[in-house]
Amino acid sequence: MAETQFDLEGFLPYLLNQAAEAAGREFAAAYRGRYGMTRTQWRVLAHLGRFGALTATEICRRAMEEKTGVSRAVQALEERGWLVRDALAEDRRAEALSLTPAGHDAYQALAAEAIRFDALLRSRLGEERAAGLAEVLTALIGAARD
Amino acid sequence: MAETQFDLEGFLPYLLNQAAEAAGREFAAAYRGRYGMTRTQWRVLAHLGRFGALTATEICRRAMEEKTGVSRAVQALEERGWLVRDALAEDRRAEALSLTPAGHDAYQALAAEAIRFDALLRSRLGEERAAGLAEVLTALIGAARD
DNA sequence: GAGATATGGTTGCGTTTGTAACGGTTGCGA
DNA sequence: TCGCAACCGTTACAAACGCAACCATATCTC
Numbered sequence A, B: 001m002a003e004t005q006f007d008l009e010g011f012l013p014y015l016l017n018q019a020a021e022a023a024g025r026e027f028a029a030a031y032r033g034r035y036g037m038t039r040t041q042w043r044v045l046a047h048l049g050r051f052g053a054l055t056a057t058e059i060c061r062r063a064m065e066e067k068t069g070v071s072r073a074v075q076a077l078e079e080r081g082w083l084v085r086d087a088l089a090e091d092r093r094a095e096a097l098s099l100t101p102a103g104h105d106a107y108q109a110l111a112a113e114a115i116r117f118d119a120l121l122r123s124r125l126g127e128e129r130a131a132g133l134a135e136v137l138t139a140l141i142g143a144a145r146d
Numbered sequence C: 001g002a003g004a005t006a007t008g009g010t011t012g013c014g015t016t017t018g019t020a021a022c023g024g025t026t027g028c029g030a
Numbered sequence D: 001t002c003g004c005a006a007c008c009g010t011t012a013c014a015a016a017c018g019c020a021a022c023c024a025t026a027t028c029t030c
Helices: A012-035 A039-051 A056-063 A067-079 A101-125 A127-144 B012-035 B039-051 B056-063 B067-079 B101-125 B127-144
Strands: A083-087 A095-099 B083-087 B095-099
Touching (some): A039 A067, A039 A095, A056 A095, A127 B101, B039 B067, B039 B101, B095 B101
Antiparallel strands (some): A083 A095
16 A cells, blocks of 8 residues: 655644744743743733733633643743732622732733734734734634634 | 824734634644544644655744754654654764654645644635635745744 | 632742853864 | 854753642532
8 A cells, every 4th residue: 555645844843843832932032031920921911911801711622721720821920919809799709810910010011912923923923914813813713713 | 193093903913813722722633532642742743744854944944943942853753663763874963753554644644634624624615715825924934934 | 608619829840942161073273 | 264153953951741659628428
């Protein structure tokens, strides 16, 4: 029987990983280097900064992150004084997480960095291809939620 | 001053990561579940199966992988009997890595799995969008190599 | 309303990963 | 040819990650 012809360089999960790691590594310098943050911490910060108060579970669902990672990231951000927990009247198991003013400042600084970096990537690709890319990735993510 | 408006859900590194993790998690069941392999091990196997004998450094460069990760993956694949090291006459620091027949069999099985999964992803997206995605990702990866 | 079941969040532990330092080898310039 | 820098690959150590087990609370079922 003939050998299976497998094209590694056209394999979508491989390409996605390579592109994500390349982009991630490049951007990580902005938050790991300057703020000593983990990727998960940055994600939690970004979600709270963008969407306001959330519970840990909501962050998990939105960010497709493990609850244990979120738990630790929340703890780290809390110790840094960037985040506070508030009791929820309707469910005493859960906590409403929200950013302090200092946390919001950090978010603003990183968001500005992110906007710059995103613009750089989009200029590399051309705005049209970049928009198409974002659309296809979103579709892919949505399809995987099942 | 107005707040910086940052659109997390359109941020390309974020989308890339989400899509890559979603696709990777889904496919990982094929090699982690059935063969107990690490992602790096799978990558090393794939590169050797696809491109023949390589040195560890060449794999690092092609796969954008850390040399320490490759070192450990090679060791694991060697212990499993899927890979052999051959001395290189022209440079006694480096080793030529290549798959054994058993390793090649494993590669074939996983490649078949990968082809199936890739086809599934492409059918989800539609062939046209999938091809465009692959092209843009390749461009992004190429641009990041600088 | 009591017991079973599900959910929010934390902790513990083993695995994986990344950074830094290290032997061994090669290549280059003084 | 001697010394020195660069390079290949491994090891050591620390950080991060993921899974499973675990408390506390909430919900469901009878």
